[in-house]
Amino acid sequence: MEVLQLLISGVSQGCVYGLIALGFVLIYKATEMVNFAQGDIMMLAAYVAITFVNLWGWSFWWALPATVMTMAVVGMLLERLLLRPMIGEPHFAVLMLTIGLGFVLRAVAGAIWSATPQRLNAPYVGSVAQIGELVIGYESIAIVIGTVLLCTLLWLFFRFTRLGVAMQAASQNQLAAFYVGIPVKRIFSLVWAISAGIAAVAGMLTAPALMVDPNTGFIGIKAFAAAIVGGFGSLPGAILGGLLVGVVEQFAGLYLPPGFSDMSAYVLLLVMLMLRPQGLFATMQKKKV
Amino acid sequence: MRFIRKTQYSQDIDLVKHRGHLIWYGLLLVIVLSGPLWLDRYLLGELAQVFIFAIAGIGLMLLVGYTGLVSLGHAAFLALGAYTHAYLLNLGVPLPVALSTAALFTALIGGLVGIPALRMTGIYLAVATLAFAVIVEQVLVHWTSVTGGFSGMAVPKPEMFGWSLSSAPAFYFLCFIILIGCLVLALNLLRSPAGRAMIAVRDSETSAESMGINLARTKMLAFALSAGFTGLAGGLFAHRMTYLAPDAFTIITSIQLLLMVVVGGVGSLHGVIYGAIFIGLLPQVIASFRDLAPPAVGQIPGLEPAIFGLILIVVLIYEPLGIYGRWMKIRLYFEEFPFYRRATYKRQKSFLRTERLH
Numbered sequence: 263m264e265v266l267q268l269l270i271s272g273v274s275q276g277c278v279y280g281l282i283a284l285g286f287v288l289i290y291k292a293t294e295m296v297n298f299a300q301g302d303i304m305m306l307a308a309y310v311a312i313t314f315v316n317l318w319g320w321s322f323w324w325a326l327p328a329t330v331m332t333m334a335v336v337g338m339l340l341e342r343l344l345l346r347p348m349i350g351e352p353h354f355a356v357l358m359l360t361i362g363l364g365f366v367l368r369a370v371a372g373a374i375w376s377a378t379p380q381r382l383n384a385p386y387v388g389s390v391a392q393i394g395e396l397v398i399g400y401e402s403i404a405i406v407i408g409t410v411l412l413c414t415l416l417w418l419f420f421r422f423t424r425l426g427v428a429m430q431a432a433s434q435n436q437l438a439a440f441y442v443g444i445p446v447k448r449i450f451s452l453v454w455a456i457s458a459g460i461a462a463v464a465g466m467l468t469a470p471a472l473m474v475d476p477n478t479g480f481i482g483i484k485a486f487a488a489a490i491v492g493g494f495g496s497l498p499g500a501i502l503g504g505l506l507v508g509v510v511e512q513f514a515g516l517y518l519p520p521g522f523s524d525m526s527a528y529v530l531l532l533v534m535l536m537l538r539p540q541g542l543f544a545t546m547q548k549k550k551v
Numbered sequence: 552m553r554f555i556r557k558t559q560y561s562q563d564i565d566l567v568k569h570r571g572h573l574i575w576y577g578l579l580l581v582i583v584l585s586g587p588l589w590l591d592r593y594l595l596g597e598l599a600q601v602f603i604f605a606i607a608g609i610g611l612m613l614l615v616g617y618t619g620l621v622s623l624g625h626a627a628f629l630a631l632g633a634y635t636h637a638y639l640l641n642l643g644v645p646l647p648v649a650l651s652t653a654a655l656f657t658a659l660i661g662g663l664v665g666i667p668a669l670r671m672t673g674i675y676l677a678v679a680t681l682a683f684a685v686i687v688e689q690v691l692v693h694w695t696s697v698t699g700g701f702s703g704m705a706v707p708k709p710e711m712f713g714w715s716l717s718s719a720p721a722f723y724f725l726c727f728i729i730l731i732g733c734l735v736l737a738l739n740l741l742r743s744p745a746g747r748a749m750i751a752v753r754d755s756e757t758s759a760e761s762m763g764i765n766l767a768r769t770k771m772l773a774f775a776l777s778a779g780f781t782g783l784a785g786g787l788f789a790h791r792m793t794y795l796a797p798d799a800f801t802i803i804t805s806i807q808l809l810l811m812v813v814v815g816g817v818g819s820l821h822g823v824i825y826g827a828i829f830i831g832l833l834p835q836v837i838a839s840f841r842d843l844a845p846p847a848v849g850q851i852p853g854l855e856p857a858i859f860g861l862i863l864i865v866v867l868i869y870e871p872l873g874i875y876g877r878w879m880k881i882r883l884y885f886e887e888f889p890f891y892r893r894a895t896y897k898r899q900k901s902f903l904r905t906e907r908l909h
Contacts, residue, residue, distance in 0.1 A: 351871065368853050494674070528682035
C-alpha cells in the first residue's frame with residue numbers, strides 16, 4: 263500500500279516535471295535552442311495565476327485561459343526581443359542567454375510579488391479522495407488529469423492542424439520549410455508561445471499543491487534532467503522521463519539516506535548518459551560532418 | 552599599424568611578438584607588484600579575490616574557449632580543490648604540498664568526469680557537468696565526518712616555510728605569483744601540440760579527427776587541466792573564505808564562472824583577466840548602488856544575480872566577443888585611424904547551424 267501511495271505521489275510530481283520538460287523539448291525540437299528559463303517561466307505563470315485568482319478574485323476556471331494567454335504573449339515577446347537576434351549563434355551562447363533570463367525573471371517576480379511563498383486558491387484545494395487505504399489529494403489528481411488532457415490536445419494539434427504540421431516541417435528542416443512557404447520566423451514565435459502556454463498550465467497545476475516563491479523555477483533544472491533522460495527531442499519521451507524522475511525521487515526519499523532524494527534525478531541522468539546517451543526515445547542522430 | 556616581419560616559422564608561436572608587448576606587460580607587472588604600496592588592505596583583499604577568479608577562469612577558458620566544451624559544473628571543481636586543500640592543511644600537511652595535491656586531485660577527478668563526457672557534445676555535456684556539480688554539493692552537505700556539512704570547516708591560516716601569509720599583502724603576492732605561473736603555463740600549453748589540438752577540436756571535431764588528433768585524449772586532457780586550474784583556485788579561495796560551507800559552491804557559482812569567461816571574451820586569455828576583474832568587482836559596485844538607490848529598488852531580492860543576468864544578455868546579444876572583443880575593435884579603430892570600417896567585424900547573419908542529421 264505504501265508503495266502504491268509513493269507511486270501515485272511520484273507520478274503526480276513526475277507529471278509536473280514532464281510538463282516543464284515538454285516545454286524544453288518543444289522549443290529545442292523546433293528551433294534548436296535550449297531554453298533554460300522554462301522553469302522560471304512556469305514560476306512566473308504561477309504568479310500571474312495567483313494575481314488573477316487570489317488578488318483579483320477571478321474564478322479559477324476563468325483564470326486558466328487568461329493565464330495561458332498572458333504567458334503565450336510573454337513567450338512570444340521573449341522570442342522576438344531576445345532570442346531572434348541569437349539565430350545562428352552557437353548553442354552555448356543561447357544557453358547562457360536563457361540562464362541570464364532566468365535570473366532576471368526571478369528578480370522581477372521577487373520585486374513584484376515579494377519573496378514570501380504563496381499558494382494558489384484552486385477550488386479543489388485541501389480535499390482528498392479515499393480509495394481503500396489510499397489517500398490522494400485532489401491536487402495530485404488534477405495534475406495527472408491536466409497533463410493527460412494537455413498531451414492529447416498537443417498531439418491532436420501537431421497531428422491534424424495545418425499550423426501543427428507546419429511546425430513539424432520547420433523542426434525537421436528549416437531551410438526546406440522556408441522554401442515551401444512556411445513563415446519560419448513566425449512559427450518560432452508561435453512555438454515559444456505554445457511552450458510558455460504549457461508552462462502556464464504546469465504552473466497553474468502545481469501552484470495549488472506547492473507553495474510558490476521566486477526560486478520555484480529551479481525545479482526546471484530537474485525537469486531538464488528529465489527531458490534528457492527521455493531523449494531530448496521526443497515529446498512522449500519528455501513526459502516519460504518526467505514520470506521516471508518523479509517516481510525515482512519519491513522512492514529514493516523513503517528508502518535511501520537523506521540527500522539521495524535531491525540527487526536521484528541527476529544520478530539517473532548520469533547513468534542514462536553513460537548507458538544510452540541518446541535517451542529513452544532516440545529521435546535524432548548526431549550530424550556527421 | 553604595426554607590421555612584424557617574420558623570417559622564421561617559430562615566430563608564429565613566440566610568446567612575445569614584439570618589443571611593445573614586453574614594455575606594456577612589464578609596466579603592468581610593476582604596477583601590480585607595487586600594489587601594496589598604494590592600496591589599502593580591503594582593496595588588496597578584493598584584488599586577491601580577482602586573481603583567484605582569474606586562475607579558475609583560465610581553467611574554464613581552456614575548456615570553454617579553447618576546446619569548445621561547456622561546463623555548468625565548475626563550482627564542483629572549485630569546491631573539491633577548496634575542501635581537499637583545507638582537509639590536508641588540517642592534517643598538518645605544509646601549504647605547497649597541500650595546494651599542489653588539491654590541484655592534482657581535482658585534475659584527476661576532472662579527467663574521470665571527462666570520460667563519459669567524451670561521448671557527449673553541447674547541451675548534453677553541459678547538463679552532465681551540472682548533474683556532477685549537484686552530486687558533489689550533496690556529498691559535501693552529507694559527508695559530515697570530512698566536510699563538516701552545513702556547520703562548515705575551518706581553514707587554517709596560510710603559512711609557508713615558517714612565514715605567515717595571512718596578512719593582506721602576503722596573500723596578495725601569493726595569489727599573484729600563482730596567477731602568473733598559471734598564465735605562463737596556459738600560454739605555453741596553447742602553443743604546444745596539445746593546446747593546438749584543443750583548438751582544432753573546438754573548430755571542427757571532424758577535421759581534427761581526420762588530421763590524426765585523438766579526440767578522446769584531447770578532450771580528457773582539457774577536462775583534467777581545466778579542473779586542475781580550478782582546483783588550484785579553490786585552494787586559494789579556501790583561505791580567502793577562511794570558513795568553508797557547501798553553500799559557497801552552488802550552481803550560481805558555476806554560472807558566475809561561466810559569466811566571467813563570456814563577458815571577458817570567449818577564446819582569449821586576456822578575456823579571463825577582464826572577466827575576473829568584472830565579476831570580482833561588480834558585487835562591490837552593486838552593493839554601493841543598493842545604498843544609493845531608493846529602498847524599493849535596492850531591496851529587491853536576488854538583485855545581484857539579476858544584474859549579472861541582464862549584463863549577460865546584453866553582452867551576448869550585442870558583443871558576443873566580450874570585453875576583449877570590444878577592446879580589439881577600439882584598438883583597431885585607432886590603429887587604422889581614418890580607415891576603420893565598421894564592416895570589419897560585422898557579424899554575418901547565418902542560418903541556424905544544425906547539429907542534427909536528417
